[in-house]
Amino acid sequence: MSLAVALHFTMTIVFVSCENKVKDLTPPSVSQTDFLPSNCDIYYLGDTIQVHFTCMDDTELGNFNIEIHNNFDHHTHSTEAEDCDEGEEHHHGEEEHHDEDVEGAWVFNQDYAIPAGLKEYTAHIEIPVPKDILDGDYHFMLRMTDRAGWQTIKAVVIYIIVAP
Numbered sequence: 001m002s003l004a005v006a007l008h009f010t011m012t013i014v015f016v017s018c019e020n021k022v023k024d025l026t027p028p029s030v031s032q033t034d035f036l037p038s039n040c041d042i043y044y045l046g047d048t049i050q051v052h053f054t055c056m057d058d059t060e061l062g063n064f065n066i067e068i069h070n071n072f073d074h075h076t077h078s079t080e081a082e083d084c085d086e087g088e089e090h091h092h093g094e095e096e097h098h099d100e101d102v103e104g105a106w107v108f109n110q111d112y113a114i115p116a117g118l119k120e121y122t123a124h125i126e127i128p129v130p131k132d133i134l135d136g137d138y139h140f141m142l143r144m145t146d147r148a149g150w151q152t153i154k155a156v157v158i159y160i161i162v163a164p
């Protein structure tokens, strides 16, 4: 092996090993077009919420959390695509979710793992709506995290009503 070839070989190895250590600086993304539940979806007590979305990360996906909490106080998150209600909206930060512990209101909070090494993942999850909760406005929140810890939040408004 000539010196030139040996040097080139060494440089290639160095380049490849550097490439593997590139830092993940980009938060994961969540598809907007095929995301379910849709904003303003209506469910009856006892229905099943079909959750569907595709998420992507340029390096590696981590895991995600789904949380459903009541919106009886008509608060908003900055991540909603649009508002369903006419008027009476006020904004507050997540740390101000003070009045969610309404007795009888539904609280759902579940972590989900994504298999290691994936850059794209499509989730299909069924979440049963309990029959014995208070009906009303709820927020469905998805918190998607990549392996490096970057987080993307998507929130939609859903309505849970008493079956006719």
Ligand SMILES: [Zn+2]
Binding pocket: 069, 070, 071, 075, 076, 077, 139
């Ligand atoms: Zn909320």
